[in-house]
Amino acid sequence: MYSLLKTLWLIFLHLFHRRETIEYPERKAYLAPRWRGRIILSRDPDGEERCVACYLCAVACPVDCIALQKGELPGGRWYPEYFRINFSRCIFCGYCEDACPTYAIQLTPDFEMSEYDRRNLVYEKEDLLISGVGKYPGYSFYRVAGLAIPGKDKGQAENEEPPFDPKTLLP
Amino acid sequence: MAVTLTIDGRAFQVEAGDNLLHACLSLGFNLPYFCWHPALGSVGACRQCAVKQFRDAGDHAGRLVMACMTPVADGMHLSIEDGEAKSFRASVIEWLMTNHPHDCPVCPEGGECHLQDMTVMTGHVRRRYRFHKRTFRNQYLGPFVAHEMNRCIACYRCVRFYRDYAGGQDFDVFASHRYVYFGRAEDGRLENEFSGNLVEICPTGVFTDKPLGRLYARKWDMAGAPSVCVHCGLGCNVTVNARAGHLRRLLNRYHHQINGYFLCDRGRFGHGFADLPERIRQPLRQSHPLTRDATLRHLAGILPAAKPIGIGSPRASLEANFALRQLVGPDRFHLGLAAEEQRLLSLIIDILQKGPAPAATLADAEQADAVLVLGEDLPNTAPRLALALRQATRRQAFAIAGRLGIPSWLDNAVRDAAQQEKSPLFIATLDATRLDNLATAVFRLPDMEVARLGYAIAQAIDDDAPKVSDGSAEFLSQAQVVAQALAEAQRPLIVAGTSSGSRAVIEAAANLAWALCRRGRAAQLSMVVPECDSLGLALMGGGNLAEAFAAVDAGAVDTFIVLENDLYRRAERSAVDACLNRLRHLLVIDHSSHQTAARAEIFLPAADFAESDGTLVNNEGRAQRFFSVRPPSGGIQESWRWLRDMAAVRHEGEPLPWRQLDDVTAACAKALPGLSDITNAAPGAGFRIAGAKIPRQPQRYSGRTALHADRTMHEPKPAEDPDTPLAYSMEGAATKPPPSLIPFVWAPAWNSVQAINKFQQEVGGPLRGGPAGSLLIHRSRQARRTYLGEVPRPFAPRRGRWWIEPLYAIFGSEELSRMSAPIAEILTSPTVALPPADAARLGITEGALVELRLGGEIRRMPATLHPALPPGTGGLLAGTPESIGLILPGWGEIKACEGTP
Numbered sequence A: 001m002y003s004l005l006k007t008l009w010l011i012f013l014h015l016f017h018r019r020e021t022i023e024y025p026e027r028k029a030y031l032a033p034r035w036r037g038r039i040i041l042s043r044d045p046d047g048e049e050r051c052v053a054c055y056l057c058a059v060a061c062p063v064d065c066i067a068l069q070k071g072e073l074p075g076g077r078w079y080p081e082y083f084r085i086n087f088s089r090c091i092f093c094g095y096c097e098d099a100c101p102t103y104a105i106q107l108t109p110d111f112e113m114s115e116y117d118r119r120n121l122v123y124e125k126e127d128l129l130i131s132g133v134g135k136y137p138g139y140s141f142y143r144v145a146g147l148a149i150p151g152k153d154k155g156q157a158e159n160e161e162p163p164f165d166p167k168t169l170l171p
Numbered sequence B: 001m002a003v004t005l006t007i008d009g010r011a012f013q014v015e016a017g018d019n020l021l022h023a024c025l026s027l028g029f030n031l032p033y034f035c036w037h038p039a040l041g042s043v044g045a046c047r048q049c050a051v052k053q054f055r056d057a058g059d060h061a062g063r064l065v066m067a068c069m070t071p072v073a074d075g076m077h078l079s080i081e082d083g084e085a086k087s088f089r090a091s092v093i094e095w096l097m098t099n100h101p102h103d104c105p106v107c108p109e110g111g112e113c114h115l116q117d118m119t120v121m122t123g124h125v126r127r128r129y130r131f132h133k134r135t136f137r138n139q140y141l142g143p144f145v146a147h148e149m150n151r152c153i154a155c156y157r158c159v160r161f162y163r164d165y166a167g168g169q170d171f172d173v174f175a176s177h178r179y180v181y182f183g184r185a186e187d188g189r190l191e192n193e194f195s196g197n198l199v200e201i202c203p204t205g206v207f208t209d210k211p212l213g214r215l216y217a218r219k220w221d222m223a224g225a226p227s228v229c230v231h232c233g234l235g236c237n238v239t240v241n242a243r244a245g246h247l248r249r250l251l252n253r254y255h256h257q258i259n260g261y262f263l264c265d266r267g268r269f270g271h272g273f274a275d276l277p278e279r280i281r282q283p284l285r286q287s288h289p290l291t292r293d294a295t296l297r298h299l300a301g302i303l304p305a306a307k308p309i310g311i312g313s314p315r316a317s318l319e320a321n322f323a324l325r326q327l328v329g330p331d332r333f334h335l336g337l338a339a340e341e342q343r344l345l346s347l348i349i350d351i352l353q354k355g356p357a358p359a360a361t362l363a364d365a366e367q368a369d370a371v372l373v374l375g376e377d378l379p380n381t382a383p384r385l386a387l388a389l390r391q392a393t394r395r396q397a398f399a400i401a402g403r404l405g406i407p408s409w410l411d412n413a414v415r416d417a418a419q420q421e422k423s424p425l426f427i428a429t430l431d432a433t434r435l436d437n438l439a440t441a442v443f444r445l446p447d448m449e450v451a452r453l454g455y456a457i458a459q460a461i462d463d464d465a466p467k468v469s470d471g472s473a474e475f476l477s478q479a480q481v482v483a484q485a486l487a488e489a490q491r492p493l494i495v496a497g498t499s500s501g502s503r504a505v506i507e508a509a510a511n512l513a514w515a516l517c518r519r520g521r522a523a524q525l526s527m528v529v530p531e532c533d534s535l536g537l538a539l540m541g542g543g544n545l546a547e548a549f550a551a552v553d554a555g556a557v558d559t560f561i562v563l564e565n566d567l568y569r570r571a572e573r574s575a576v577d578a579c580l581n582r583l584r585h586l587l588v589i590d591h592s593s594h595q596t597a598a599r600a601e602i603f604l605p606a607a608d609f610a611e612s613d614g615t616l617v618n619n620e621g622r623a624q625r626f627f628s629v630r631p632p633s634g635g636i637q638e639s640w641r642w643l644r645d646m647a648a649v650r651h652e653g654e655p656l657p658w659r660q661l662d663d664v665t666a667a668c669a670k671a672l673p674g675l676s677d678i679t680n681a682a683p684g685a686g687f688r689i690a691g692a693k694i695p696r697q698p699q700r701y702s703g704r705t706a707l708h709a710d711r712t713m714h715e716p717k718p719a720e721d722p723d724t725p726l727a728y729s730m731e732g733a734a735t736k737p738p739p740s741l742i743p744f745v746w747a748p749a750w751n752s753v754q755a756i757n758k759f760q761q762e763v764g765g766p767l768r769g770g771p772a773g774s775l776l777i778h779r780s781r782q783a784r785r786t787y788l789g790e791v792p793r794p795f796a797p798r799r800g801r802w803w804i805e806p807l808y809a810i811f812g813s814e815e816l817s818r819m820s821a822p823i824a825e826i827l828t829s830p831t832v833a834l835p836p837a838d839a840a841r842l843g844i845t846e847g848a849l850v851e852l853r854l855g856g857e858i859r860r861m862p863a864t865l866h867p868a869l870p871p872g873t874g875g876l877l878a879g880t881p882e883s884i885g886l887i888l889p890g891w892g893e894i895k896a897c898e899g900t901p
C-alpha cells in the first residue's frame, strides 16, 4: 500500500519537472558519435575501399543480415564484389563493427531510414560506401598487412624487412 | 600391448609404441602441434607439442619433452596442464608469430587455419616483439596452388610431404635459419600430381586452393556434403563445398582404408566441369530450350511408339543405371561399354570373387612388401594407388628400423637407418612411368609381352601354372628374379587393370597372385578400372555397345536412351555416326555436353555428382554413397527422376513407383543379387540423430537473411531433401554423424582440417562408427585354384606397322576433369609417341606432323619421341578429343606428312 502511494506521488511530482519532449523532426536529438545507427562502409586514408571482404562482420552478425562476395583486383587487393546489408533484419548491435579488422564497417548516429517498402531497406555497396574514413582516421589495413598490393610491395608494410632473396649465398 | 599412462593425475590405457602426442590426441586432449602428421610421422621440428614428463608419481619437478618424439612407456607420468609446459608452448607460438604477417583477414586459410587454432589454444594474444618481420616474394606455382610465403612457420610439413611422401622433385626448402624458403627453384607449375595436398598439409596459409580463391568463401560459409571422387575407379572419399549454388571446392574426406589423408590433383581440381558457364540447364529439343511440361509431352509422343534400348554409363550412379534398366527392361539395357572393356570388367569381378587373392584396399597396398605392376601407368590411371605404392616401397625401411628398435613414426631416424633400401617394386609397362625411379626393375614391353612376363613369373613360382614355352633365356631369368622377390614377401601385391585393354594381362596377374597364394603368401590383387562406377555397372550386367549397334542395324531398335555417356568415347567414330544416323530418336540425359549430346533430339539436363545422390562401386567392389551439396537448379533433375518421369508418360509397362532415392536403391538391391548390399553403403533417408537431420551448413553459416535479399524479401525456405538424412540448412543434429554422412569436419577449438582427429577412434585410425561403404565382392569360400587363360603369343613386329597402345595422362585422359578450368589450362595437345629409332627410319623428328591410320580412322597430329618405347610400338594419349573414336590398342600405320602441326 505504501509503495503504491509512493509511486503515485512520484509520478505526480513529474508534473513539475522540466519537459524533455523534443519536437522531432523539426528539432533533432543529440546522438553521440558512437551511437549505433545506419551502417556505412568507409575508405582508408588513401581513398580506397577499406573493406577487404574478410567475411568477419557477416559471421559475427547475429541475424545473418550481411552478405558479400570476395573479389580480387589485379595486383592482389581483396575487395567485396558486392556487399549487402538487409536493414529490415539488422538489430544495430554493432557486432560487425567490433569484428571488422579494418575499421571498414562502422555504425553511424543516423536512424532515419524508414521506408514504406521493405525492399528499400536492402542496401548494396553503392548505398553503404562513403567517401571518408568515418570514425577512425589514419588506419589503413594494407599498410600493416603482409599481402602485397599495387603501390605497396613486399617488405614495405610496417615493421617489415625488405624481401629476402633465398638464392643469396650470404647467411 | 596396452600400457598405463598417467596424464595430469588421471590414468589411461594406451598402446605401447605410439608417441605421446599420438596418445594424447587419441585420448581427446587438446595438445598443440605443427610438424607432426599421422601420415608423415614425427621430426620434432616445431617444438610446439611440449609436455612435462615426470620420473614417477613422486617427482614434481619433471622435465619438458616433445610429446611427438617421446615413445609411450608403461607407468609414464606426464602433465599437459603443467605451468611450465603451458608457458613453453605459448612462447613457441609467440616466437613463430614474430615473423607472421598481419594477414588473417586477407588470408584464404583464415577460419580454418591450424596456426590460428593453435595460437588460440596456447593463449598467445599480444605481440611483444618490437623488431622487423622477414618477408619473401611469392612464386607462381601453377593453376592449382597459390603461394604466400610470408605466412610460413617453417614446420617442414610441405617439403616432407612433397618430396619424401609424394616423390616430387621440383619443390624444396632453400636458404637457412629464419629465412628458410619453401618453394621451387624458379616459378612454374608444381609438377607432382599430388601438389594439391599442400593446401591441407600446410598448417598455415602459405599454400591455398587457387581455384577457390577465384570465388572465395570461408569454411564456415560453405555447405558440405560427403561425396566420392568421380574421376577414376579408386573411389577416394571427398567433401564437396558449395555456397549460393556454386561449387566452391573439394577437400579430402578421410577414409582409413582408401585415400587416408590425400587426394590426387585430378580429384581435387576436376570438379569445375559441374559449374561451367555453358552448362545446359534446360531440356533441349533439337537444341531449342523447352519447358519441363513440353518436354514430357514430347517424350509422351515419342516413347509409346518407340523401340528403345537404354545405354547406361560407368560414370553414372548405380541408381541411375538401374532406373534406365527398369525403364527399358533388362534385355534392352546395355551398359554403354565397348564389348572388350565389358569383358575385362566381368573378368575382374570373376577373378576377385572366385580366386583366392582378395582385392587390396589402398591401405593394404601401402602395407605390401613386394609389388608387381603389370601394364598400368599408375600415376596416370589410378594416381592415389601410385601414392600408396610409394609408401609400400618403404616397408623395407620400416623393417630395418624395427630391427634397430626405431619406432616407425620417428621419421628421420627411419630414413637414416634405411638409407636407399627399398622394398621390391617391379613395373612392366609399355612406356616410362613416374614410379620408375622407385622400381627395383622396370620392363618396357607391349601388352602381350607384359602378360607373358606375368605368366613366366607365375610359372617360376608354381610349376602347375601355364608354361611359357617359347621365352628366351634372358626373359625367363628376369621372370625368375621377380618371382623370387615376390615369393620372399609376406604380403605381395599384384597390380593390373583394364588400361592396356588386354585380357591376357589381367589373367596373368590373377594367375600370379594365385600362384603366390598356393605358396602360402597372403597375396592380394589390385585391379585398376577406368571410371567411378565401372565395376558397379559390370556387376549390374547387360548388353554391350556392339550389340546395341547391331540391334539398330537389324532394325529391331529405333531409339536410344543414352544415360550420361558419350558414345564417341566408346567406339569408332564411323560406327557411332552410322548407328546414330539410322536412329529415329536419340534421347540423351547428361549433366555435361559432348558430341553425342549435341546430336540428341531431346536432351535432358541431369544433376551432377554435387547435386544428386547415388551409389558408386570402386575398383575393390566397395559400394559408396555420394551426397548432393546443393539442390538441382533450373530445369535440372536427377537422372533417375528423369527416367521415372519417362516411365510415367510412356503409357505402357510398369510405371516406376519411386519417390525417393532409397526406393531406387532398394529396388536395385532386390532385383540384382550381386548388388544386394548397396543399401548398406550409407544410412537411408530416414536416418536421424536424436530425431534430427544432419545439417550440411556449419553452425556459423552467414548471410542467411541477406543472400537472397536482392531478389526477394521473403527469405526462401531451405530446399527439402527427401533423398538423404542431410538437410540443406544449419539446423539439425549437433553430434558427430556416422562416417558416411560427415558433411564437414569441425570440433570445438579445431577449425582446420585437422579436426579430423576428433572423428577418429584413434589418430590416423578408422573413423568412429566403422568404415564407410559396403563391400559387394566377397571372396567365395571355395576359392578356385585352376589357372586362367593361355599364354599369349610373343609380340611380333610388323613391317610398316606399329602396335599402338593407349597412353594416359592424369590431366587430359579423363572426360570430366579435362573440362575443369584449372585443368583445361594445363592440357597439352596429344601426340603420337614413337620410339626414336623407328621415327628416325621414317624421317620423323620430334614435333613433326604424322599421319596415323588405325582401323578405319585417320588422324594427323605431331609426333613425340619416347626413348622407352620398344621398337615396333607406339602410343597415343587416350581420351582426348583427337584420340577418341580410335580403338586402342591396335596395329596402325604411321607416316610423316606435310604441313605444320
Ligand code: SF4
Pocket: A050, A051, A052, A053, A054, A055, A056, A057, A058, A068, A096, A099, A100, A101, A102, A103, A104, A105, B105
Ligand atoms: S569485417 Fe570489415 S573488412 Fe571484413 S568483410 Fe566486413 S566490412 Fe569488410
Ligand code: SF4
Pocket: B100, B101, B102, B103, B104, B105, B107, B108, B109, B110, B111, B113, B114, B115, B116, B151, B203, B204, B205, B206
Ligand atoms: S596463416 Fe593463419 S594465422 Fe596466418 S594469416 Fe593466414 S589465417 Fe592468419
Ligand code: SF4
Pocket: B151, B152, B153, B154, B155, B156, B157, B158, B159, B182, B201, B202, B203, B204, B206, B207
Ligand atoms: S610452407 Fe607451410 S607446411 Fe611448409 S614449412 Fe611453411 S608452414 Fe610448414
Ligand code: SF4
Pocket: B229, B230, B231, B232, B233, B234, B235, B236, B259, B263, B264, B265, B266, B267, B268, B382, B383, B384, B385
Ligand atoms: S586417385 Fe582417382 S578417385 Fe582418387 S582423387 Fe584421384 S582421380 Fe579421384
Ligand code: FES
Pocket: B021, B032, B033, B034, B035, B036, B043, B044, B045, B046, B047, B048, B049, B050, B066, B067, B068, B069
Ligand atoms: S609436433 Fe612435436 S615438435 Fe612439432
